[in-house]
Amino acid sequence: MPSPELPFSLPDPGTLGNSGLGRVVQRLTQTLTRDALVQATLEHLRESFHVDRVVLYYFYSRWRGQVTSESWVTPSLSILGSTGADDCFNDTYAEQYLQGRVRAIADVTSANLDPCHLSFLQSISVQANLVVPVLVHHQLWGLLVAHHCRSSRPWQPGDIDEIRAAALTLAQSPAIESSLLPPDL
Secondary structure: OOOOOOOOOOOOHHHHOOOHHHHHHHHHHHHHHHHHHHHHHHHHHHHHHOOOEEEEEEEEEOOEEEEEEEEEOOHHHOOOOOOOOHHHOOHHHHHHHHOOOOEEEOOHHHOOOOHHHHHHHHHOOOOEEEEEEEEEOOEEEEEEEEEEOOOOOOOOHHHHHHHHHHHHHHHHOHHHHHHHOOOOO
16 A cells, blocks of 8 residues: 655755654654555545445554544544544453454354454444454553444455555554554653
């Protein structure tokens, strides 16, 4: 996937020296680059899979997080900012995703899910779900998730390979990779 282009240019942080402004511009550039890469990745996956929604869920503290980016077929499917069912996600699930777990659920109603998880998925209209971890520096940064909301949907091995590759690309992008480092401001 080619690198997304920003619709404008920012000053080169290198020309601003080690000033506070230089660091602010550098962080802003990283954030905008990350956002453009994330959005392009989510839209590509949604179109490739022909699903209703693809989201990036970021853990801002220990197993607490929120949807920070999304691509959907209709605005009524937006869950941007959703914090999810935090009580459902625990150390057991986190450890599984740290080990590279992929969760492909063709039909949430027949998947023998924990009632808390099923209730959450139904509350956001999910009928089929594909989840892969975004691992940065061997830490669980977040989850990349495809949702199909209109019907059940079998996931193909190629879908799993493609979403794994996308998660790896996101995890290796300098802007996301550096987001786990302590801020220098």
